Amino acid sequence: MDTDQLADRIVAGDRRALARAITLVESSRADHRDQAVALIEALRAKTARQAVRIGLSGTPGVGKSTFIESFGMMLLGQGLRVAVLAVDPSSARSGGSILGDKTRMERLSREQGAFIRPSPSQSHLGGVARRTREAVALCEAAGFDVVLIETVGVGQSETVVAEMSDIFVLLLAPAGGDELQGVKRGIMEMADLILVNKADGDLKASAVRTQADYAGALRLLRKRPQDPEGFPKAICVSALQEDGLERAWDEMRALVDWRRDTGHFDARRAGQARYWFDQEVRQALLAQLETGAARARMDALAEAVADGRMTPTVAAQEMLDSLGGA
Ligand code: GDP
Numbered sequence: 001m002d003t004d005q006l007a008d009r010i011v012a013g014d015r016r017a018l019a020r021a022i023t024l025v026e027s028s029r030a031d032h033r034d035q036a037v038a039l040i041e042a043l044r045a046k047t048a049r050q051a052v053r054i055g056l057s058g059t060p061g062v063g064k065s066t067f068i069e070s071f072g073m074m075l076l077g078q079g080l081r082v083a084v085l086a087v088d089p090s091s092a093r094s095g096g097s098i099l100g101d102k103t104r105m106e107r108l109s110r111e112q113g114a115f116i117r118p119s120p121s122q123s124h125l126g127g128v129a130r131r132t133r134e135a136v137a138l139c140e141a142a143g144f145d146v147v148l149i150e151t152v153g154v155g156q157s158e159t160v161v162a163e164m165s166d167i168f169v170l171l172l173a174p175a176g177g178d179e180l181q182g183v184k185r186g187i188m189e190m191a192d193l194i195l196v197n198k199a200d201g202d203l204k205a206s207a208v209r210t211q212a213d214y215a216g217a218l219r220l221l222r223k224r225p226q227d228p229e230g231f232p233k234a235i236c237v238s239a240l241q242e243d244g245l246e247r248a249w250d251e252m253r254a255l256v257d258w259r260r261d262t263g264h265f266d267a268r269r270a271g272q273a274r275y276w277f278d279q280e281v282r283q284a285l286l287a288q289l290e291t292g293a294a295r296a297r298m299d300a301l302a303e304a305v306a307d308g309r310m311t312p313t314v315a316a317q318e319m320l321d322s323l324g325g326a
Contacts, residue, residue, distance in 0.1 A: 055165030088119035199236035
């Protein structure tokens with residue numbers, strides 16, 4: 001099947017074609033990469049569908065898979081189609097993905113309107129980021145209404161997910177009063193919506209307290225132009241008892257609608273496109289240093305610097321000149 005046929009099948013909603021396309025974007029083979037780029041270009045020409053891209057982060061055990069399953073089922077109940085992707089930088093190290101694997105979200109994975117894809121296993125977060133970003137584009141072209149991008153809160157993965165999402169949701173568990181310190185300020189500043197999960201049974205009272213603590217903390221943050229009154233917001237949910245999920249979706253939709261009306265939605269996507277362009281160029285330049293003649297030259301110059309034959313400044317200049325004076 002050529003790229004154009006594959007693109008047509010994706011647009012027609014063929015899930016196997018979508019899965020195959022994602023495998024293509026995940027491949028690091030040079031010919032696959034060329035096909036992937038051509039495929040995404042072909043899809044851009046065929047459709048301008050937009051999904052609501054929701055980034056979801058939370059530490060292991062907070063209830064992400066339980067939430068995605070019940071939230072996803074609720075969205076399907078509203079007639080929406082849902083794709084779930086994951087950014088899991090640890091999957092490269094452990095050799096297996098802890099996010100989005102087949103045993104999680106069993107109900108959702110059986111549904112026709114849902115598509116679940118685990119994190120690609122790549123050695124670099126940059127690689128995972130590009131693949132996921134392209135997978136998001138494929139899911140949008142395939143007509144999914146909502147694309148959920150899940151991550152665990154490790155390293156830079158939250159930034160990566162926030163930079164490919166329209167809204168960023170932080171899932172937290174109920175905890176004692178000192179928990180606030182546990183969430184880094186930078187992560188708080190990224191959040192559009194904080195969901196305090198497990199607000200049920202014995203945990204309900206502490207969930208309500210935690211929610212109030214976070215609501216207070218959010219009010220102290222500097223007001224962002226992309227937020228309507230009352231956002232960012234913290235609310236309680238119970239993924240297990242499927243409680244508060246419609247409310248959570250209503251809040252997300254209200255935020256997205258407001259941002260669409262005010263131009264912030266498009267501005268955010270434009271800013272993200274700039275960001276990823278910049279990242280791609282930087283990563284490609286760094287990769288250049290690691291291969292072939294450039295690598296050998298780096299090593300030789302490093303030796304010269306170590307021996308005291310050259311200063312770091314002069315050696316760096318010589319290296320940069322040899323790269324083409326960029
Ligand atoms: P993940 O690691 O973030 O994906 O978390 P899981 O979805 O696997 O959930 C971790 C544990 O928390 C499981 O034992 C779930 O049953 C439990 N859990 C998830 N959501 C809720 C909830 O809303 N209420 C309660 N009480 N437990 C929950």
